[in-house]
Amino acid sequence: MKTLSKAFQKHGIDRNTVVSTASVAELAIAAPLVYQELISNKPSGETVLHFAKRCEEEIQGNDEMKNKIESMKADGTLLPIRRGKSV
Template sequence: MNTLPLTLSVKDPDGVLIRYKKILSTYQRVRSMSRAFQIHGVDRNTMASTSPIAELLLVAPEKVAEVGEFDASKEKLLDYARRCYKTMDEPTHAKVQTMKKTHKLLPISYRFRN
């Protein structure tokens, strides 16, 4: 019986972090990002666009205060992710890249259009 998993619907930064950690642990086990996304029923682009939120929460939680609160009534998660990305300084980016190389973070890249 081959059933598709329930898609992990995410509505806030905490949900993004939970989903990211689940997919990361699956990725560390199966060693394939596409397989990990498939197992969890999450689109790669969705993960790429929200991963700065999880990376900031995992690598530099002290910087979250600089980003400010997420207000679902005023902005989309993508806008919040863009703010998280812009808050990361060079040392934080370097730490994120190092953790990606050692499989402690998903080796996923993203680009934001301004």
């Protein structure tokens, strides 16, 4: 696939769903220990979207982590998913 949009369309995945939950994968890959701590304290019944928001808060609250994620996006380790605010 040449673009993410075409890949999402081919597989019938809504781009907004991917964008709104990308922080889960980004945190799991860039900071696995932080991710493990969050997931181990995940309340029963918490939605994926709410968990993704908690992951995003962790990322946004740590400049070093934000920079690492941006670097990983730049080198192709992470997909270049962009949200309304920079991560």
